Amino acid sequence: xxxxxxxxxxxxxxxxxxxxxxxxxxxxxxxxxxxxxxxxxxxxxxxxxxxxxxxxxxxxxxxxxxxxxxxxxxxxxxxxxxxxxxx
Numbered sequence: 001x002x003x004x005x006x007x008x009x010x011x012x013x014x015x016x017x018x019x020x021x022x023x024x025x026x027x028x029x030x031x032x033x034x035x036x037x038x039x040x041x042x043x044x045x046x047x048x049x050x051x052x053x054x055x056x057x058x059x060x061x062x063x064x065x066x067x068x069x070x071x072x073x074x075x076x077x078x079x080x081x082x083x084x085x086x087x
Contacts, residue, residue: 025077036066
């Protein structure tokens, strides 16, 4: 984008919106993956006998949902990228 600006190229409004949406998706993906890394680090504590009975199952279910959300966000970002190529 910077190279286009320095060459006085005019980007369409649609291009800027799609690019901004892709950046937001990638930031959201990083945040979710960071959360799952922290959740994975706490799995041994959830497996201890003094932990609530379903703490481990709840943590793993949350991680699976989070990874599914990251996959969906990645697919959306891919589709937006393909749309950008056509615009």
